[in-house]
Amino acid sequence: MAEFKYTKDHECVYVEGDIASVGITQHAQDALGDLVFIELPDTGKSVAVGDEVAVVESVKTAAEVYTPVAGEIVEVNTPISDELELISSPINENGWLVKLKISDASALDALMDSAAYDAYLKKID
Amino acid sequence: MSRHTALHAAHVALSAKMGAFAGYDMPLYYGLGVKQEHEWVRENAGLFDVSHMGQVSLTGKGAQDLLERLTPSSYDKLGVKRTKYTVLMNEEGGIIDDLMVTRTGDDEFHLVINAGCKDKDIAWIKENLTDGIEFKHFDDWALMALQGPKAEGIIKDVLGIDLSDTPYMSLWYKDYTMFISRVGYTGEDGFEISVQNDDAVDLWNKLLSHDAVEPIGLAARDSLRLEMGYCLYGHDIDSKTTPIEAGIGWVMGKANTGFIGADKVLPQKESGVTKKRVGIKLTGKGIAREGAEIRNLEDEVIGVLSSGGFSPSLSVSIGQGYVPTEYADAGQSLFVNVRGRNIEAEVAKMPFMPPKTKAMK
Numbered sequence: 001m002a003e004f005k006y007t008k009d010h011e012c013v014y015v016e017g018d019i020a021s022v023g024i025t026q027h028a029q030d031a032l033g034d035l036v037f038i039e040l041p042d043t044g045k046s047v048a049v050g051d052e053v054a055v056v057e058s059v060k061t062a063a064e065v066y067t068p069v070a071g072e073i074v075e076v077n078t079p080i081s082d083e084l085e086l087i088s089s090p091i092n093e094n095g096w097l098v099k100l101k102i103s104d105a106s107a108l109d110a111l112m113d114s115a116a117y118d119a120y121l122k123k124i125d
Numbered sequence: 126m127s128r129h130t131a132l133h134a135a136h137v138a139l140s141a142k143m144g145a146f147a148g149y150d151m152p153l154y155y156g157l158g159v160k161q162e163h164e165w166v167r168e169n170a171g172l173f174d175v176s177h178m179g180q181v182s183l184t185g186k187g188a189q190d191l192l193e194r195l196t197p198s199s200y201d202k203l204g205v206k207r208t209k210y211t212v213l214m215n216e217e218g219g220i221i222d223d224l225m226v227t228r229t230g231d232d233e234f235h236l237v238i239n240a241g242c243k244d245k246d247i248a249w250i251k252e253n254l255t256d257g258i259e260f261k262h263f264d265d266w267a268l269m270a271l272q273g274p275k276a277e278g279i280i281k282d283v284l285g286i287d288l289s290d291t292p293y294m295s296l297w298y299k300d301y302t303m304f305i306s307r308v309g310y311t312g313e314d315g316f317e318i319s320v321q322n323d324d325a326v327d328l329w330n331k332l333l334s335h336d337a338v339e340p341i342g343l344a345a346r347d348s349l350r351l352e353m354g355y356c357l358y359g360h361d362i363d364s365k366t367t368p369i370e371a372g373i374g375w376v377m378g379k380a381n382t383g384f385i386g387a388d389k390v391l392p393q394k395e396s397g398v399t400k401k402r403v404g405i406k407l408t409g410k411g412i413a414r415e416g417a418e419i420r421n422l423e424d425e426v427i428g429v430l431s432s433g434g435f436s437p438s439l440s441v442s443i444g445q446g447y448v449p450t451e452y453a454d455a456g457q458s459l460f461v462n463v464r465g466r467n468i469e470a471e472v473a474k475m476p477f478m479p480p481k482t483k484a485m486k
Contacts, residue, residue, distance in 0.1 A: 034160040036435040037412045037442075039464070055464065057412045059159040059435050060344055081410075 002092070005108055006117035007068045014092045015108060020069045020100045022053055023091035027121055032058040035084045040076040040097060047073060047100065049107045054097040056087070069107050071100035130176035131267045131322035132329055139340055146343055147241035149177040154342035162345035163437040166311055170273030171341035172332050177240035180266050180319060181247065184233045185258040192226065192234060194385055195253060197368060199378025203228050206296040208308055211376045212368055213238075213246060218389030219364040220371065222246050223356060225308060227296050235296075235304075237268070237317070239358045253385075267325035272315030272349075274481065275337045280305070280316065283331050288316070293483040303328075310346065312353035312480035351443060352436050354404050354475025360415060361402060361431040361445050369393040370447065372402045372475075401453040404477060405430065407442040407461060409469035418462040419446050419470075427452055430461065436477065443477050 002016040010028035014021040029035070037057040047053055047067050054065040076098050080086045089095035112120060127150040136143065141152035152174065154162060165171055183191060189200045196211040203209055205228050213221040222242035227235045238246045247262060254260055271279065280286050291297045291307050293314075298304040302320065309315040320328055332338055347357070356362045362371045367390050374394065382391065407413055412435050419428040433444025444461070452459065455474045460467035 033154070033158045037410065039411065039466075057435070059163075059348065059437060060154075062412065062414065 004092075004114055005068070005111035006114070006120075007066075007111060008120065009066065011065055011068055012091050013068050013108070013111070014096070015069075015102070015105075016092070018102045019074070020071060020102050021091050021096035022065065022067050022069075022098050022100065023087065023096045024056060024063075024065055025117070026088070028063070029088060032056060032060065032063055034059050035087065038081045038084060038087070038097070040078065040081060041073055043073050043076055045073045046103070047071065056097075065097060067098075067100060068111055069100060069102055070104040071102045073098050074101045075099040128177075130174055131325040132174045132176060132269070135326055135329055136174065136340075141340070141342060144343075147177055147239070149240060151177060152340070152342040153344045155340045157339060159342070159344040159348065160437045162339065162341045163348050165339045166273045166313060166341055166345065166349055167438060168274070169337045169339070170271055170275040170279050170315070171345070172329070172338050173270040173272065173341050173346055174267075174329070175270050175317065176267040176325065178268055179236075179238040179240065179243035179246065180263040180268060181236045181238065181250070182229070182234065182261045182263070183236070183250070183258055184230075184261070186232050187255055188232045188234055188258055191253065191255055191258055193378075193381050194383060195250065196226070197377040197381055197384045197387070197390065198226075199380040200226075200228065201380065205230060208294040208296060208306055212362075212373070213249065214368075214384060214386035214390070215364055216386055216389075217364075218367040218386040218393070220358070220362045220366055220368065221249055221364060223358055223362060225306070227306060229296070241359055263319075265322050266319055267322050268317055268319050269325070269329060269332070270309055270315060270317045271332060271338070272309045272311040272313045272341075273337075274314060276313070276315045279332065279335045279337055283335050307483065309482070310355060311349040312476060312478070312482065313349075314481055314483045347432075348434060348437060351432060351434060351445070352438055352477050353480055354445065354477060356402075356445075357432055366402070366447070367393060367398070370398045370400055370402060397450065399450055400428070400447045401450050402431070402445055402447050403453050404473040404475035405433070405444045405446055405459065405461065405470050406473040406477065407468055407470045411463050411466070411468040412442045413444055413461040413463050413468060413470070415444075417444075419448055420460040420462055420467060421452065422458060422460070424460070424467065427459075438478055443473070445475070448472070
């Protein structure tokens, strides 16, 4: 079953089978402002929960993107580094940054679903 | 507890993103966002609250002598209502602050100093004050900057003041209620307007009511000045850097040899310096910010970026930093290391793009 999950740091993960696509939410993009650069990792790297998997830079600041799930990086969204606006597409389409082959899905249970994330945004606003 | 300028409530009302700067709660950006604010200033005119900066004056016989001790500049040729950029220096030849000095009378000077340096500057000036000179701190005055190619026309439209005959680096004032200097920190034509706190909100709102004016925060102020290669105190210059190392040796007046720090700095004019502030432009992909290591092509660390970031006008990452003199020539290839990755870069001439300040008449 495919589903979207969210972290308190505004990462978004889309899980389909044993593949997780990781990106950042619209809220994170709004907070960053105009993006100027996206740094992507190499494929083949194994990452643990909380490891940095990308850096999204705006005029204002650099924001590290941490993976909320452990796995091996099997694909990076290379076109997005030349076409930064792709990041505003849904992460199950063109807005993802990296795709992981999940090695341990247990951390996903602690993440928020869409309804919980929306409620969280209202709370912190 | 952070301090507020007289315009604080106005920023909040404009839904500015506020942040701490030099002990003040200041607007970082407003609704347009940093990039568009930056571009707006280059194309129209932007209004900045810079009331956190310090405004002080020195009055009395010998005020010029005092300034020629505190700063390495000469003031003989500085006429009344003319402004000069200079630095306060310590005994070691380091820079205490950079500032604007305007002669407002034969024995009267007005100084604009950095917010973060206010307390130490004032203490330093008072410590060196000579008999018969009065020091005054205008701490109940606000300062706003209107910067951009449309600034002169906006002031005419909104305030009915014709500044076409007021050249760059000079002052216009009337009735001691409003002081307008044709100066800035953006590389655009523009003005800094000083009024008493009680008049600040009214003036701010009047200027903002003009279609060509948008409020601009400190973030765009930083990217605008970075494109001009201007120094930001505490980053690109500090108490450990001399004017020669900083590449602002031109503030030193030939006739002035008696300033504090002269015995350290004047020999540098002859013998040269071992490190220099340079502009650095990334030629590879990435963004390098303050603190990033500068490395030579052999991957040895030779310096650190003292400031840096994305240039909205040039669409590349630019910055400044100190490097050994042998690496300081324009075109020198370097690396800037960002998160463990070497990005190709080169030493670039500053300003990174030509300033559009109105030529001195």
